[in-house]
Amino acid sequence: MHWVEYLYLSSITFSGALALSPSGDYAPAEVVCESGVNLLREASGLSSDEKAWLEKRDKLTEEAMKSFLTRATANFSDTSILEELFSNSSNVPKIGFAASGGGYRAMLNGAGMLSAFDNRTRGANEHGYGGLLQAATYLSGLSGGNWLVGTLAWNNWTSVQDIVDDFSDSDTSTIWDLEHSLLDAGGWNWAYSIERWAAVIDEVRDKKLAGFNVSLVDVWGRALSYYFFPDMNDGGDALTWSSIRDFDVFKNAEMPFPISVADELFTDSSSVNLNSTVFEFNPFEMGSWDETLNAFTDVKYLGTEVSNGEPVDDTKCVEGFDNTGFILGSSSDVFNLVTEAGFSFMITIMEYLFLGTVTEANGDEAKYGPNPFKDSSFYDESLYSDIVGSDTLYLVDGSEDGQNIPLLPLITEDRALDVVFAFDNSADTSDGWPDGASLVSTYERQFGLQGKNMAFPYVPDTDTFVNLGLNKRPTFFGCDASNLTDLNYIPPLIVYIPNSEYSYESNTLVEKLTYSTKERIGMIRNGFETATRGNFTEDSTLIGCMGCAIMRRKQESTNATLPTECESCFNSYCWNGTIAA
Structure with missing residues (x-):
């Protein structure tokens, strides 16, 4: 088989003013609050900002979706369903993509998967699904998958194509230049490595001197940012998550809506499980749909001391806490894996020489303090929640609850997606391949304490995934909505795409740096x-x-007639309920 070559695209450019941290660097800074502002809302639906953005995005995705489906069904005997779907905008399918965690393995494999859906990739229209990414409404990432999403989105929605083309260009700063580990960025040039780490530590120290708690996640996020944002000053030390609102490509809805996922760590426990509260970060908000919080806050003003959303000092808000690298690090706290990779001695030296005066001991979780949800009243009081009473919110890698694919933000009923493409680059088996465990975890979560407002299609156990080969090829879950009526609502159909070897042994270790x-x-x-x-x-x-x-899904809801070819497709790719444990 042949490899689809990549096309050269223009360099990354930003149009419009870029809103950075008001301090000009990594440290947050105080700003004047708007009179009477309240930064909290109940998670009773989508935010007004997201709804307004969707109105613009829907107009673009409709055209892209029609173009893709016309090409995909060109050889079908009957395509009259297309006329029915596109005669009414409410009938146009809505899709999203979810990129799993798994360190650089997930970032790079996920990049290749996503490039197959991107019409900016040469050959994607002929040998892939070019245009479906342009038809997508949402794109979520977790841990290594979030590095992919964050890199593309906060580099002005650059493409995987563009990044690959720059790999061999010695005259440019290269995104994902992974020739050297983040722990020894200069390779044999120790002076360069020391200078890099000195800059990282200075940046984190500035945040602490500004009055904010810091941890190894601050260091982790800053170190990673140099690989994701090499063209920006000091690896984007002042680049904020909310700054994407000022990117023309986002304001004009010319890209999917990016979402990052992290898990809450109970303040009285070191464990994370399926009952942990799952948080999402999007361009407008941070919060959770889970009943243990059921609230969102404006991500731009994280770091502001509040009570039930109201600033404690109504003249003082904070901006710049939402550093992009810090949020990417919050979703991917794998410093424990770095120590396992043979760098424990270096980490120990860093802690004694640098971090001892900057971070707290064992501070390997992201600290969001002051807690933006302090005294919030929207949670279900029948469920235990330690969030609203805590001064600091602690977040960890979004995969620690077993849900390594960030599906929860995309399957929520309010976002009304029809299909979610789930990229699984997990290392579940003994030889480092996926076995569907992430889908199993999300399926099981809906029947627990946190499952009141979610639904997910039936999936088999992990042994069946392996024994039927469902972990080696695309598989569809939830193909028949009539079989899902006992769930809280009809969830999106899941197109599961697991990592598998074709031309490269892609089951690399997550510790590979x-x-x-x-x-x-x-x-x-x-x-x-x-x-x-x-x-x-x-x-x-x-x-x-x-x-x-x-x-x-739209065919089922409108009672339209699918092309006859779809019956054969569903026989080939839909899981039919067979268990082969």
Whole structure:
């Protein structure tokens, strides 16, 4: 099989004024509050900002979706359903993408998978699903998958194509230049490494001197940012999460809505499980749909001391706490894995020489203090919640509850998606491949304490995933809505795309912190081939089957007639309930 070559695209540019931290660096700073402002709202639906943004995005995704489905069904015997779907905007399918965690493995594999859906990738229209990313409404990421989402979105919605082209360009600062570990960024040039770490520690110290608690996650996020935002001053030390609101590409809704996911760590426990509160960060808000919080706050003003959303000092708010690298680090706190990778001695030296005067001992969780949800009253009082009474909110890697694919923000009923494409780059098996465990965890969560407001299609156990080979090829879950009526609502159909070997051994260790240019290209290439089953060489009908999956929910709700070819597709790709443990 052949590898789809990448097309050169223009360099990253920003248009419009870029809103950075008012301090000009990593430290947050006080600003004057708006009179009578309240920064908290109940999670009773989408925010007004998100709704207004969706009105603009829907107009663009409708055109992109029509173009893709027309191409995908070009060889079908009857495509009259398209006329019915696009005769009314409410009938147009809405889709989202979710990129799993798994360190650099997930970032690079996920990049290849996502590039197969992006019409900015040369060959994606001929050998992939080019245009579906342009038709997507949402894009969520967690841990390594969040590094992918964050890199693309906060670099002005650059493309994987553009990043790959720059790998061999010695005249540019290269995104994802992983030749050297973040722990020794200069390689044999120790002076460069020391200078980099001195800058990181100074930046984190500035935040502490400004009166905010810090931890190793601040250090982790700052170190990572140099690899994600190399063209920005000091690796984007003043780049804020909310600054994306000022990007023309986001204001004009020319990109999907990006979401990051993290888990709450109970203040009286070191454990995280399916009953932990799951948080999302989006361009407008941070918060949770879970009944243990049921609230969102304006992400721009994190760091402001509040009581039930009202600033304690009505003249003082804070901006700049929502540093992009810090939020990406919050969703990917894997410093414990760095120590396992043979760098424990270096970490120990860093803690004694640098971090001892900056961070608290064992501070390996992200500290959001002051707690933006202090004294919030929107949670279900019948459930235990330690969030609203705490001065500091502690967040950890979003995969620690077993849900390594960030599906919860995309399956919430309020966002009304029809299909979610789930990229699974987990290392569940003994040889480092996925086995569906993340889907199983999300499925099980709906029947626990936190499952009151969620629904997820039935999935088999992990043994069945492996024994039926569902962990080696795309599989559809929830194909028949009539079988899901006993759930809280009809959830989106899930298109599961697990990491599998085609042209490269992509089951690399999460502890692997360096990748040569050849290795990065190999991983990304294999991701493209995983999503397309070898550029459609294993199944030339797969693109049409993806079209069938996308149309399915709207076809069911409108009682339209699917093309006959879809029956064969569903027989091939839908899990039919068989258990093979």
